[in-house]
Amino acid sequence: MSHLFYQTAQRRPVLDQARGVYMWDMDGKRYLDGSSGAMVCNIGHSNPHVLDAMRRQMEKSTFGYRLHFETEASEALAAKTAALCPGGMNKIFFVSGGSEAVESALKLARQHALAMGQGTRWKVISRSPSYHGCTLGALAVTGYAPLTAPFAPMMRAMPMIPAPRAYLDGLDPADPATGAHYAAMLEAEIIAQGPDTVLAFIVEPVGGASTGALVPPAGYMQAVQEICRKYGVLLILDEVMTGAGRTGRFLALEHWGLSPDIVVLSKGFAAGYMPLGAIAARDDLVQAVLDQGGFLHGFTYAGNPLACAAGAAVIDEIDRLGLVQNAAEMGKALRLQLDGLMARHPIIGDVRGKGLLMAFELMADHDSKAPLPPALNAHQRLVDIAYDMGLIVYSRRTRDGIEGDHIMVCPPLIVSEAHLDEITETLDAALTRLVADLALAEMA
């Protein structure tokens, strides 16, 4: 009997310890962490250098309230973060997680509009599907019906455009016309809303759990940046999942040479060693807000020195171990292996992603892209079968959260080819068992 409650009644074994890409429960069973938790533990578990840095910080201080002290740890991490962001983005604001970071980005954007005498701008356009967090502000810009619908009356509805799911619309993602087609939807929405009412566009550069690692079609990201500039709409890149090396660049925006107004970070940023998130913003944007009296926002644990010491050590380890490069190389190898699984298992209808942010989608029919009947609950079954076999993967539904089962395969960036073999061999066996189970389910 537990006094805790979780999202569902499903219980899991108690964690004993975790090292590198592996985790062990109290019975000594070993699991390969094929999803880095929820795409968090980018540098792997129990990295000794990060633990040492945390211990050193703990001996000095574990908390310093931001209105009373500045800390060396937060200054050091802010400097490292700014150096990894595009030029002119030198201002960093710390929080404790992704949802807090998204809230902070939305509120900074709004205060900037006020500072510029543009108080009519408050609408934040986002995409559907998308995921930006579970707090009510971040949820209002999230396009994922199962998570948003119950709370709709409590939120201010925000405009949304479709995510560029070329593979479902029968369009070629490599064709720049496809990117232009979906980007035009942003321009049309800005015009329909009234450009002087639109504050910002928030977007995951490579989709996360809501779309199953959706990679934007050719030219899309550059086009949305241009459209934002044309209408004075701020571009907020939510790199909570894509940041910290996950896609084979430190920030996914580097794939397209983007210069957004605000970048949102969390997850791999402190890799699960401490709760930490951040926004990086353009210097002039922050200056305008500070000149008007300051940012009316802040969380008690903002800039916590222990969290920042962990974050700085994580960035050092990403650099020392060459993890961005490893993510790019292992990502290519993983794609080949997942393509191989698709060739052997017709139930896989699509493999997609960038770097080690990879996913595959289960379908009833490869050609028509028809989804599996949602009642089969195939994505959860596959996660459970793999878990049973000692492999942790993460799943959601890709088509508005209602159907289109996808599985995220996102191991820590320290993976070797041998680990990838272990992941795909287990997935191979798990898919075979899933197909047999589904055949039984259909007969029942």
Ligand SMILES: Cc1ncc(COP(=O)(O)O)c(C=O)c1O
């Ligand atoms: C893209 C993106 N933004 C925001 C969040 C919210 O982060 P958190 O769960 O740390 O609040 C997530 C979490 O999955 C995410 O993937």
